[in-house]
Amino acid sequence: MTHDEMTHDQTVARDGAREALLSALEPHLSPGAAGWLSEARERIAAAPEAAATALPAVGRRCGRGPLRAEGTGWDGWSVDDAARVVLLLELPCTGDALAARLTDLYRYGDAAERRGVLRALAVLDAELGDGALPLVHDALRTNDTRLVAAALGPYGGARLADHAWRQAVLKCVFVGVPLAVVDGLARRADAELARMMADYARERTAAGRDVPPDVAGFLDPPTAGTRSPESPESPDQKV
Amino acid sequence: MRIFDPHIHMSSRTTDDYERMHAAGVRALVEPAFWLGQPRTSVGSFVDYFDGLVGWEPFRAAQFGIRHHCTMALNPKEAGDPRCRPVLELLPRYLEKDGVVAVGEVGYDSMTPEEDEVFAHQLALAVDHDLPVLVHTPHRDKAAGTRRSLDVVRESGIAPERVVIDHLNEVTVGLVADSGCWMGFSIYPDTKMDEDRMVAILREHGTERMLVNSAADWGRSDPLKTRRTGEAMLAGGFTDADVDQVLWHNPVAFYGQSGRLVLDVPGEPTDSGALFAGNSVLRGGRA
Numbered sequence: 001m002t003h004d005e006m007t008h009d010q011t012v013a014r015d016g017a018r019e020a021l022l023s024a025l026e027p028h029l030s031p032g033a034a035g036w037l038s039e040a041r042e043r044i045a046a047a048p049e050a051a052a053t054a055l056p057a058v059g060r061r062c063g064r065g066p067l068r069a070e071g072t073g074w075d076g077w078s079v080d081d082a083a084r085v086v087l088l089l090e091l092p093c094t095g096d097a098l099a100a101r102l103t104d105l106y107r108y109g110d111a112a113e114r115r116g117v118l119r120a121l122a123v124l125d126a127e128l129g130d131g132a133l134p135l136v137h138d139a140l141r142t143n144d145t146r147l148v149a150a151a152l153g154p155y156g157g158a159r160l161a162d163h164a165w166r167q168a169v170l171k172c173v174f175v176g177v178p179l180a181v182v183d184g185l186a187r188r189a190d191a192e193l194a195r196m197m198a199d200y201a202r203e204r205t206a207a208g209r210d211v212p213p214d215v216a217g218f219l220d221p222p223t224a225g226t227r228s229p230e231s232p233e234s235p236d237q238k239v
Numbered sequence: 240m241r242i243f244d245p246h247i248h249m250s251s252r253t254t255d256d257y258e259r260m261h262a263a264g265v266r267a268l269v270e271p272a273f274w275l276g277q278p279r280t281s282v283g284s285f286v287d288y289f290d291g292l293v294g295w296e297p298f299r300a301a302q303f304g305i306r307h308h309c310t311m312a313l314n315p316k317e318a319g320d321p322r323c324r325p326v327l328e329l330l331p332r333y334l335e336k337d338g339v340v341a342v343g344e345v346g347y348d349s350m351t352p353e354e355d356e357v358f359a360h361q362l363a364l365a366v367d368h369d370l371p372v373l374v375h376t377p378h379r380d381k382a383a384g385t386r387r388s389l390d391v392v393r394e395s396g397i398a399p400e401r402v403v404i405d406h407l408n409e410v411t412v413g414l415v416a417d418s419g420c421w422m423g424f425s426i427y428p429d430t431k432m433d434e435d436r437m438v439a440i441l442r443e444h445g446t447e448r449m450l451v452n453s454a455a456d457w458g459r460s461d462p463l464k465t466r467r468t469g470e471a472m473l474a475g476g477f478t479d480a481d482v483d484q485v486l487w488h489n490p491v492a493f494y495g496q497s498g499r500l501v502l503d504v505p506g507e508p509t510d511s512g513a514l515f516a517g518n519s520v521l522r523g524g525r526a
Binding site: 052053056057059060064108110111112114142143144145146 | 286290293294295297298332333335336337338498499501
């Protein structure tokens with residue numbers, strides 16, 4: 001990935017995503033917030049360095065509530081996630097230069113900004129190739145459930161190698177990230193992941209601990225789903 | 240009792256502390272960037288520390304129902320080390336972050352020319368980024384250090400109501416009261432200040448512009464000293480409203496000047512993050 005011009009398809013992908021996100025954002029933004037967002041987009045399009053000050057301000061400018069966007073593939077997104085992705089889609093670079101820019105924004109971002117960068121990877125997948133994969137690995141090394149969940153979106157789901165992807169799915173179960181957020185779970189789940197889940201269920205049962213319901217789907221015959229909502233057990237903190 | 244601890248170093252504390260703090264009424268806090276006991280020797284260690292203050296630590300606090308904010312600065316104890324000086328170039332980027340509600344801790348440790356420079360530079364950063372300032376006063380030669388700090392604040396042109404001068408005692412409180420700056424007190428088990436002396440100071444100087452903190456860190460300290468001060472105030476004849484002013488409204492008013500305080504309860508539906516997914520799961524809310 002060294003090209004510095006976007007292809008027609010890549011431009012179309014950015015435009016389509018931008019339009020859809022802006023229309024999902026519309027009911028959430030006050031006129032002041034909408035004005036700020038559109039101004040920030042112009043600043044970034046003109047000078048990509050402007051993203052370093054715009055991205056951290058998104059939460060206080062646009063809000064942080066849940067994005068109402070059912071059936072769009074943005075389940076679990078917040079308003080600031082969507083607004084950050086809109087801003088990132090303005091970055092006037094592609095390929096390696098885009099990956100370098102996103103890496104810098106992630107490196108010096110707070111947790112919400114890092115999540116925003118991870119959310120943007122799906123739309124930019126074709127432009128980035130594997131160039132942003134180190135960010136996904138970094139997020140999966142944290143124990144911050146917001147980052148782990150965002151790392152397993154469509155970009156990570158498509159590009160993580162098998163072993164890393166299976167470890168990430170198992171980590172979700174450990175830290176309490178619902179497997180519903182794992183993109184392409186049904187498509188990628190394989191016999192090795194099922195074995196890991198079964199071993200995990202055996203370990204929990206041997207310790208007299210309950211087996212998280214999300215593991216049930218991997219067991220044959222199902223023996224899980226024994227955790228009752230009245231007595232939830234804390235997720236493990238050290239994994 | 241509703242408590243906002245305006246100065247506590249949670250990175251050095253355990254989850255037991257978070258649980259006890261929540262049970263005692265702590266719902267919000269500010270963690271100032273300071274030194275770690277062990278001096279740092281590179282900018283990279285600061286970057287990782289700052290990342291924790293806007294990343295892992297707020298996440299950890301939220302799991303216990305507490306809102307975490309922070310202040311950022313090159314602290315006075317490390318301001319004289321040339322290996323740490325480049326931190327000043329990184330600060331502008333971090334001072335834009337949502338959870339950063341002031342520049343701090345700045346001020347003096349040994350009152351050297353290097354500390355003068357770094358202090359003045361960071362007061363200018365606070366003006367540029369429209370943030371209040373948390374000023375640490377030195378443990379040694381405190382009265383002289385406090386006077387000199389007030390001079391530097393005055394010269395910087397920053398409005399005094401946007402500055403808190405911290406770690407005050409009976410000798411230094413009067414200087415700061417007259418300056419228009421906020422007055423900060425760190426209530427420790429047996430140094431700096433204790434809760435009964437604090438009550439006497441509140442009786443003499445009133446409850447306005449007063450901030451009471453535990454400053455709990457890796458040294459001998461107690462994260463419940465804010466609560467103990469509230470109890471001592473009630474025993475000393477202050478009203479519930481007085482306690483609420485000192486332990487909640489005052490820190491909210493001071494740090495609220497940043498425009499960046501978030502005081503909703505982590506994990507509640509209004510919170511952005513439903514995305515504190517761990518919490519949703521703990522509540523059995525989301526499959």
